[in-house]
Amino acid sequence: MKFGIFCASGLLFTAITSSAETRILQNFEGDGFGDWKVEGDGFGLAPMTGLCDGLTAEMTNFSGDSLVCSAHGGDKSQGKLESPPFKITEDFLGFLVAGGPHKGETAVQLLVDGQVVREAQGGGTVNLHPQVWDVKEFRGKDGVIRIVDSHTGGWGIIAADHFVLSDSEKPEFPPLTKGGKPPAPDLVSSDNVPGLTIPPGTKAKVVADYKTQGVTSPTALTFGEKGELYVSETHRFRHGVPDNRDHLYWYLDDISSRTTEDRRKMHEKWKDKEEKSSLKFLTEKEDMVRVLSEPDAEGAYQKNGIFAGKFNDLLDGPAAGVFAYEGTVYLACIPKVYALRDKDGNGEAEVRDVVQDGFGVRVSFSGHDLNGFVLGPDGRLYGTLGDRGMNIVTKEGVKYEMPDEGCVFRFDPDGSNFEVIHTGLRNPKEIAFDELGNAISVDNNCDQGDQARVVYIVDGGDSGWNMGHQGLLV
Numbered sequence: 356m357k358f359g360i361f362c363a364s365g366l367l368f369t370a371i372t373s374s375a376e377t378r379i380l381q382n383f384e385g386d387g388f389g390d391w392k393v394e395g396d397g398f399g400l401a402p403m404t405g406l407c408d409g410l411t412a413e414m415t416n417f418s419g420d421s422l423v424c425s426a427h428g429g430d431k432s433q434g435k436l437e438s439p440p441f442k443i444t445e446d447f448l449g450f451l452v453a454g455g456p457h458k459g460e461t462a463v464q465l466l467v468d469g470q471v472v473r474e475a476q477g478g479g480t481v482n483l484h485p486q487v488w489d490v491k492e493f494r495g496k497d498g499v500i501r502i503v504d505s506h507t508g509g510w511g512i513i514a515a516d517h518f519v520l521s522d523s524e525k526p527e528f529p530p531l532t533k534g535g536k537p538p539a540p541d542l543v544s545s546d547n548v549p550g551l552t553i554p555p556g557t558k559a560k561v562v563a564d565y566k567t568q569g570v571t572s573p574t575a576l577t578f579g580e581k582g583e584l585y586v587s588e589t590h591r592f593r594h595g596v597p598d599n600r601d602h603l604y605w606y607l608d609d610i611s612s613r614t615t616e617d618r619r620k621m622h623e624k625w626k627d628k629e630e631k632s633s634l635k636f637l638t639e640k641e642d643m644v645r646v647l648s649e650p651d652a653e654g655a656y657q658k659n660g661i662f663a664g665k666f667n668d669l670l671d672g673p674a675a676g677v678f679a680y681e682g683t684v685y686l687a688c689i690p691k692v693y694a695l696r697d698k699d700g701n702g703e704a705e706v707r708d709v710v711q712d713g714f715g716v717r718v719s720f721s722g723h724d725l726n727g728f729v730l731g732p733d734g735r736l737y738g739t740l741g742d743r744g745m746n747i748v749t750k751e752g753v754k755y756e757m758p759d760e761g762c763v764f765r766f767d768p769d770g771s772n773f774e775v776i777h778t779g780l781r782n783p784k785e786i787a788f789d790e791l792g793n794a795i796s797v798d799n800n801c802d803q804g805d806q807a808r809v810v811y812i813v814d815g816g817d818s819g820w821n822m823g824h825q826g827l828l829v
Contacts, residue, residue, distance in 0.1 A: 414514055418517040
């Protein structure tokens, strides 16, 4: 089982010059597929890091941290990824490929003028290997890359990574990395969790999963005072929490939205456009906080229940941050920060107070959400918000109207004294404090040549990001 923040920042189909002879078309190093068209469920919601639930062995020899693979759900799942058109400007098109050997069914294809002119299968292996096509005859034309899995039998998967156009018939592919660095040589494979490497002498143990405890799409976790484990789950990601790149027809309405009520009106306006914009589709799934307790001798939890659920309003989600402190479980779930309390000890939160309302005035990019929390050295709770923006008035009457940027904020545990302390962020995630009390966070790049960054948080700081920088290019 993996616990962590589930986010989806933009992964755009770009053409970045990496040398005089090679253009990177797509390296699949982001948290989504950007403007690639996605069909089916085989490829999941984002690139993977080598292993997913449908694989029995880890994918290897890909470039960087991640690749795309249609194994989500196993051999029976199907799917298709298709790039936007790009100009063929070099003599060779290269990429890495693995998966099934089935012609036309588990394949990477190049389309020119709507026709398949090149195709490669996965070769019946999980080890990605280079494939280079001579495309001289198509120079100057528009091409489309299609990665397809329509096979439901054995080896019904396809994996691919790092597409480049090059003047060389042997283009170089970057090595495999973990977190941007070469895999640590002193790590060893875990016997209990396939694909996981851990320090020698340590042991990894699955303490909860979907099969035994029902844990689904966990985004954050926190321990309670009695050792219970609270897990925030999002079931609404892309099924209640949409992404502008899938609904360009409402894009101008969305970037005009300045309050959560504006966003609600936008959804009402477009409710009959298609199934995925209907109010039924946007409210039929709920986010929740699950509580796990009664661990056995190995630490695996034997009891689970829903601590708080029914977060399925039109504006809700994702539930992307949870923190237990002195009898209160704080939940970050756009458009609100909640203080949840179990007064009678039955494992369910009867009290659901709102600390602050008004987050997420825009749909924007999925994953640019409300995250939290951490206890600061000043005894206050710290959280972050992505550039889905906010328009709020605090309990003390202070107004923050910030529809175009993300920020870092803090508040007292009783919900008072909410304040924004650092602005101009795109998609900040969790905060950590060092031994000197310095606050550090991370912020996603926008896949347009900038780099992801580690952010030093300071009172009054402004990192300079505004949603308009990206909105002009969508």
